Amino acid sequence: xxxxxxxxxxxxxxxxxxxxxxxxxxxxxxxxxxxxxxxxxxxxxxxxxxxxxxxxxxxxxxxxxxxxxxxxxxxxxxxxxxxxxxxxxxxxxxxxxxxxxxxxxxxxxxxxxxxxxxxxxxxxxxxxxxxxxxxxxxxxxxxxxxxxxxxxxxxxxxxxxxxxxxxxxxxxxxxxxx
Amino acid sequence: xxxxxxxxxxxxxxxxxxxxxxxxxxxxxxxxxxxxxxxxxxxxxxxxxxxxxxxxxxxxxxxxxxxxxxxxxxxxxxxxxxxxxxxxxxxxxxxxxxxxxxxxxxxxxxxxxxxxxxxxxxxxxxxxxxxxxxxxxxxxxxxxxxxxxxxxxxxxxxxxxxxxxxxxxxxxxxxxxxxxxxxxxxxxxxxxxxxxxxxxxxxxxxxxxxxxxxxxxxxxxxxxxxxxxxxxxxxxxxxxxxxxxxxxxxxxxxxxxxxxxxxxxxxxxxxxxxxxxxxxxxxxxxxxxxxxxxxxxxxxxxxxxxxxxxxxxxxxxxxxxxxxxxxxxxxxxxxxx
Numbered sequence: 154x155x156x157x158x159x160x161x162x163x164x165x166x167x168x169x170x171x172x173x174x175x176x177x178x179x180x181x182x183x184x185x186x187x188x189x190x191x192x193x194x195x196x197x198x199x200x201x202x203x204x205x206x207x208x209x210x211x212x213x214x215x216x217x218x219x220x221x222x223x224x225x226x227x228x229x230x231x232x233x234x235x236x237x238x239x240x241x242x243x244x245x246x247x248x249x250x251x252x253x254x255x256x257x258x259x260x261x262x263x264x265x266x267x268x269x270x271x272x273x274x275x276x277x278x279x280x281x282x283x284x285x286x287x288x289x290x291x292x293x294x295x296x297x298x299x300x301x302x303x304x305x306x307x308x309x310x311x312x313x314x315x316x317x318x319x320x321x322x323x324x325x326x327x328x329x330x331x
Numbered sequence: 332x333x334x335x336x337x338x339x340x341x342x343x344x345x346x347x348x349x350x351x352x353x354x355x356x357x358x359x360x361x362x363x364x365x366x367x368x369x370x371x372x373x374x375x376x377x378x379x380x381x382x383x384x385x386x387x388x389x390x391x392x393x394x395x396x397x398x399x400x401x402x403x404x405x406x407x408x409x410x411x412x413x414x415x416x417x418x419x420x421x422x423x424x425x426x427x428x429x430x431x432x433x434x435x436x437x438x439x440x441x442x443x444x445x446x447x448x449x450x451x452x453x454x455x456x457x458x459x460x461x462x463x464x465x466x467x468x469x470x471x472x473x474x475x476x477x478x479x480x481x482x483x484x485x486x487x488x489x490x491x492x493x494x495x496x497x498x499x500x501x502x503x504x505x506x507x508x509x510x511x512x513x514x515x516x517x518x519x520x521x522x523x524x525x526x527x528x529x530x531x532x533x534x535x536x537x538x539x540x541x542x543x544x545x546x547x548x549x550x551x552x553x554x555x556x557x558x559x560x561x562x563x564x565x566x567x568x569x570x571x572x573x574x575x576x577x578x579x580x581x582x583x584x585x586x587x588x589x590x591x592x593x594x595x596x597x598x599x600x601x602x603x604x605x606x607x608x609x610x611x612x613x614x615x616x617x618x619x620x621x622x623x624x625x626x627x628x629x630x631x632x633x634x635x636x637x638x639x640x641x642x643x644x645x646x647x648x649x650x651x652x653x654x655x656x657x658x659x660x661x662x663x664x665x666x667x668x
Contacts, residue, residue: 233489272495273487298483298500302458305419310457315483315500 159256161214161264164204164225168215169197171222175244184282185242186304186313210234212269216243216257223248226261228274236273237265255288262292266323275317279306286314293326294318337453339399341445342563342583342620344438346399346411349392353400354384356407360430369427370464370489370496397454401428401442408433411442413450413459421458422450435469437586441620443477448512448562451505460502464489471499476617478503478511511618522576522604524611527559527566534575535568542594558582565615569595569608579608581616588616590626593635605638627652 173194175181182188189196204211204227213227226241239261243254265271278285280299294316302310339346358381367373379387391398397413409428416422424446428438450456463470465484475481479501487495517523527535532552539550549555558580559566569577576599580591590612595604613624626644628635 235490236488272490275485296483297485298481300460300482300500300502302504303419303421303460303502315485317486319487 158219159253159260160217160220161226161257161260162217164201164213164215166198166201168222168225169194169201171244172225173197175224175242178244178246180246181242181244184279184285186277186279186306188306212237212264214257214261214264216241216253218248218253221245223253224257226257228261228265228269228271230269230271235271236275237269237271239265239274239276250284254285255291258288258292262318262323266320272320273317275315277313277315279304280312280314281306286316289316292318293322295322337449339445339449341441343403343585344408344441344445345402346442346445347402349388349398349400349410353407354388355381357409357429358384360408360432362431364431365427365429367491368464368467368470370491370498372492374492397422397449399446401438403433403438406430408438411446413446413454413456415454415456419458420456421460422454422456424450424459424461437620437622439470439473440476440617440622441586443473443479444618444620445562447477447503447508451508457505458502460500462498462500465497465499471501474501478508478618480507512615518607520571520602522569522571522607524567524569524577524608527555527568527578529556531568531575532556535578538575538578538596539592539594541596544592544594563619565612566592567608567611567615569604571599577604577608579612581612581619583616583619583621586620586622588613588619588621588624590616590624593626600634605635606642609638609642 173192176185176189176192176197203209204213210230211227212230213225215222216224216226223245224241224243226239228237228239230237239258241254241258241261243249243257262274265274274294275297276289276294277300278289280286286296295318297315297317300313300315303313304311337346338348358379361378363373363375363378366375388398391412394414397415399411400407401409401411408430409426411424411426413422413424424443426439426442426446428434428442447459450459459479460482461474461479462485463474465471480503482500482502485498485500488498489496529552532555535555536546536550540546555566558564561582564580564582566580567578568575576596578592578594582589582591590609593605593608593612595608616624624644625647626639628639628644630636
């Protein structure tokens with residue numbers, strides 16, 4: 154299965170060129186909630202410096218398949234230190250539809266609960282992105298609500314779905330799988 | 332970011348910029364229960380100092396948030412703010428009524444109503460949302476009354492005194508707000524209930540005449556136009572096929588909403604129209620912050636009294652309606668209004 158081939162590692166400065174390329178690709182950002190028009194390498198370097206600063210509460214990961222960079226995901230730890238907000242983008246379009254996003258998310262969730270001791274991981278996903286929603290459901294995220302017409306995306310209001318997975322849900326899932 | 336220069340006058344409250352003495356007052360009236368409403372401990376020791384309040388206030392002002400002090404009875408009772416996201420044409424709503432003397436009396440609803448009007452009409456926003464601790468039932472009820480709808484529950488979103496607690500997401504969209512305050516209601520029978528507008532005056536006078544209302548000096552087109560435009564009240568008319576068949580007026584006085592001039596054309600009675608108009612008036616008074624509706628009914632009009640009793644109104648014992656004629660005329664019958 155693809156799962157074993159997917160690995161998360163810390164983001165490095167050499168990844169940034171790819172990130173800039175992806176986030177300037179309208180096909181890639183069609184499914185992201187936010188867009189970054191005209192994103193520059195300069196701005197991405199600032200992002201990297203912020204995320205890797207000693208006081209940063211964020212855990213950004215590069216997603217690799219067989220050692221090749223295909224995307225990026227991150228856990229943004231909130232003020233309490235016990236809940237985190239998750240986001241992911243698979244930038245390499247040839248890697249779409251193969252379950253890599255699901256595998257990467259599963260691994261990020263494991264790190265969040267097992268290594269970081271989180272209680273809750275949650276995310277926002279556009280209702281225009283059913284593939285994303287299905288991926289999160291497979292990992293064990295549950296729908297908590299829909300923020301109606303919460304985001305203006307390419308001239309259209311879209312609903313934003315809130316999903317979350319709790320520590321006990323994840324633990325129960327581990328027991329039933331083993 | 333647009334800096335706040337506005338003051339907004341409501342029925343009982345004034346929303347205005349912060350001024351000297353507000354932070355001292357907010358620190359003075361602070362109770363741990365207030366901290367709990369915001370997701371903090373209800374039992375922990377410690378209270379905010381005037382200095383910490385001042386710093387917090389300065390941060391909020393510096394962030395560009397539309398930030399108002401709430402004043403009632405001439406004193407500071409709390410704050411309210413809108414944190415606007417320009418890109419999304421939306422805002423996050425925050426309110427805190429610090430003074431416990433003003434809890435549970437409809438002040439929050441009145442403030443929400445004023446701020447939503449400001450958000451949608453003045454700022455032209457499209458959506459206003461908020462997050463509230465699930466256990467803060469009083470706040471949730473206030474938000475619901477103000478037109479916010481529940482969009483979701485964030486499970487185990489935060490911890491209070493070692494217990495995980497849920498948050499509730501709520502939001503109101505511009506269309507919903509417009510529907511609440513302004514747009515006509517169409518009933519299944521083709522009757523439309525809508526706000527009074529210029530051009531209605533002659534029809535309204537004819538209807539009131541047919542209903543036997545005494546003509547009053549306050550019924551001129553100019554005065555009714557003013558009343559219709561006053562944010563503390565409203566005039567509604569019921570229409571069918573372009574014919575005016577009913578009216579009702581509402582006006583706020585402190586936390587009381589007065590229902591006045593309920594009129595249904597004599598040929599259109601006993602069809603639920605009086606009930607529909609009264610209920611619509613109640614809904615709008617509640618949105619204006621009323622915690623009680625009050626009306627005067629004539630004893631010699633048993634149908635009206637029956638209607639109000641059916642709707643849950645009761646003779647209100649603590650109140651005696653008192654009156655005295657000033658024009659020296661003999662009273663033909665008692666209890667007119």
